[in-house]
Amino acid sequence: MGHMQPDPELEGLATRLFDLARAGETETLRAYVEAGVPVNLTNDRGDTLLMLAAYHGHAETVRVLVSLGADPGRANDRGQTPPAGAVFRKEPDVIRELLSAGADPDAGTLSATDTARMFGQDEYQKWFGH
Numbered sequence: 001m002g003h004m005q006p007d008p009e010l011e012g013l014a015t016r017l018f019d020l021a022r023a024g025e026t027e028t029l030r031a032y033v034e035a036g037v038p039v040n041l042t043n044d045r046g047d048t049l050l051m052l053a054a055y056h057g058h059a060e061t062v063r064v065l066v067s068l069g070a071d072p073g074r075a076n077d078r079g080q081t082p083p084a085g086a087v088f089r090k091e092p093d094v095i096r097e098l099l100s101a102g103a104d105p106d107a108g109t110l111s112a113t114d115t116a117r118m119f120g121q122d123e124y125q126k127w128f129g130h
Contacts, residue, residue: 017041021049021065024058030068039070046077054082059093062101072103079109087115087124095124105129 017037020029029049033039040048050070053061062082066072075081083103086094095112099105105112105128116124 013037014041014043017049018043018047018052021052021058021061022056024053024056024061026058026061026064029053029061030064033065033068039065039068040074042076046075048074048076048082050074051076051080051082051085054091054094054098055085055089057086057089057091057094059091059097062094062097066097066101072098072101073107075108081108081112083112084108084110084115087112087119087121090121092124095127099127 017029017032020032040050042048043052047055048070050062050065050072051074053065062072073081073083081103083095083098083105086098103112105116110118113125113128113130116122116128117130
């Protein structure tokens with residue numbers, strides 16, 4: 001196998017997709033995924049589109065990405081999960097979407113449960129069954 005040169009056009013598209021996730025551009029993202037972009041695409045830190053949408057508080061984007069097959073619990077390279085990111089950013093609607101999609105609040109390094117405990121967010125703790 002020869003060394004693959006990164007394709008600048010593909011890199012540009014990937015950057016745009018992650019920006020769309022951060023901005024909560026749900027319908028544009030849906031169109032790209034339906035056209036064949038991997039729904040669990042990750043950036044250079046291992047963050048998925050779903051992770052970025054969750055971290056930036058876009059519950060609707062999270063819901064649509066999950067409906068398209070995104071993994072609601074997939075950790076990034078630092079072991080952080082979408083639910084932990086949503087707890088850290090205090091995004092209750094996102095947390096609800098991730099839990100209803102089956103994300104495990106106890107998964108990851110500093111899990112959503114750990115994060116809620118650390119910040120004294122008792123309501124989230126109750127949602128997680130603790």
